Amino acid sequence: GDPLLEVRNLHVHFDTHDGVAEVINGIDFTLNRGETAALVGETGCGKSVTVKAILGLLPSARIPAGEIVYKGENVLDLSDAQRHARRGTDMSMIMQDPMTSLNPVLTVGEQMLDVLKWQGRSRLSFTSWMRDKLDRGTNDAHRERAIEMLGDVEISAPERVFESYPVELSGGMRQRVLIAIALLSEPDLLVADEPGTALDVTTEAKVLDLLDDLVEERDTSVLYITHDLGIAREVSDYINVMYAGEVVEQAPTGELFANPQHPYTRGLLSSIPSLSTGIGSGIEGHLPDYTDPPTACRFADRCPHAEPECREFYPYPRTTGTDHTVACHLFDGPPAHARHAEGDA
Numbered sequence: 132g133d134p135l136l137e138v139r140n141l142h143v144h145f146d147t148h149d150g151v152a153e154v155i156n157g158i159d160f161t162l163n164r165g166e167t168a169a170l171v172g173e174t175g176c177g178k179s180v181t182v183k184a185i186l187g188l189l190p191s192a193r194i195p196a197g198e199i200v201y202k203g204e205n206v207l208d209l210s211d212a213q214r215h216a217r218r219g220t221d222m223s224m225i226m227q228d229p230m231t232s233l234n235p236v237l238t239v240g241e242q243m244l245d246v247l248k249w250q251g252r253s254r255l256s257f258t259s260w261m262r263d264k265l266d267r268g269t270n271d272a273h274r275e276r277a278i279e280m281l282g283d284v285e286i287s288a289p290e291r292v293f294e295s296y297p298v299e300l301s302g303g304m305r306q307r308v309l310i311a312i313a314l315l316s317e318p319d320l321l322v323a324d325e326p327g328t329a330l331d332v333t334t335e336a337k338v339l340d341l342l343d344d345l346v347e348e349r350d351t352s353v354l355y356i357t358h359d360l361g362i363a364r365e366v367s368d369y370i371n372v373m374y375a376g377e378v379v380e381q382a383p384t385g386e387l388f389a390n391p392q393h394p395y396t397r398g399l400l401s402s403i404p405s406l407s408t409g410i411g412s413g414i415e416g417h418l419p420d421y422t423d424p425p426t427a428c429r430f431a432d433r434c435p436h437a438e439p440e441c442r443e444f445y446p447y448p449r450t451t452g453t454d455h456t457v458a459c460h461l462f463d464g465p466p467a468h469a470r471h472a473e474g475d476a
């Protein structure tokens with residue numbers, strides 16, 4: 132495929148009272164144009180930190196190494212002003228909690244018009260922006276566009292919702308409004324952080340179907356964050372499984388489900404509740420302390436297959452199939468990333 136976004140050897144550190152928290156420890160993944168890739172892992176595994184680093188929303192973090200290449204340009208090299216101009220037009224994000232991501236004191240319409248005005252400013256030169264401001268037709272055109280977008284997300288009374296405050300809407304409606312807002316700027320990259328998780332299962336399924344149709348029509352690339360491998364299977368072409376700030380396995384969706392390899396991936400798979408019992412077996416234990424993580428395999432304390440070597444040698448990712456990489460001593464293959472080739476004895 133044609134890469135839109137390439138994350139290479141990304142490290143993200145936070146300074147805490149207990150020392151340096153190494154929250155992202157050298158991850159690599161690619162999102163191709165027109166495709167959907169998922170970052171999957173339990174809460175706290177670094178998914179949200181990763182996308183915030185991509186969107187430039189981590190003012191207190193340090194990025195000691197790595198590249199985030201978007202449209203061929205390392206965004207970590209851009210100035211704040213350059214990044215600011217890009218965010219919101221090229222990249223949009225749908226937050227996971229519609230209640231806290233919408234401004235309660237503004238109507239839906241006011242929030243949508245803000246996005247359209249902001250987009251106009253960043254795309255046009257100042258003079259054309261002024262001309263634009265003077266054009267009385269602009270507000271009407273923006274209003275029309277916003278209401279049309281509310282219709283696109285299948286809100287049945289868009290004019291009424293346009294005039295409503297968030298508190299007047301159901302959870303499902305608010306989630307649709309957030310999708311509409313994210314798509315207003317016609318982003319090439321849409322980051323979706325567990326949309327629908329605040330909703331009941333039926334409404335969530337409808338929202339995910341809708342989102343799927345909308346990005347398909349627009350050929351938008353989507354980076355999907357979820358703790359739920361079942362949802363990742365529904366929505367994505369490619370899955371990156373994260374554990375404790377590392378990508379432990381990555382593969383095209385069909386391949387990952389046909390041939391799951393890493394013990395953590397297998398644990399996640401057995402955590403998907405069975406249809407008959409509704410109970411998943413889960414994975415015992417919890418994520419390591421990021422200020423004092425295991426130096427070799429970060430999953431060793433929870434892994435049913437852990438051997439002494441797992442605590443001694445770092446399991447760097449190896450290629451085990453087409454576009455399939457696994458970071459575990461149980462699996463052999465050529466190093467997935469050139470930077471690991473030298474240590475490959």
Ligand code: SF4
Nearest residue numbers: 428431434441459460
């Ligand atoms: Fe388990 Fe060892 Fe593989 Fe880590 S490297 S996942 S501890 S088998």
Ligand code: MG
Nearest residue numbers: 174175178179
């Ligand atoms: Mg999160």
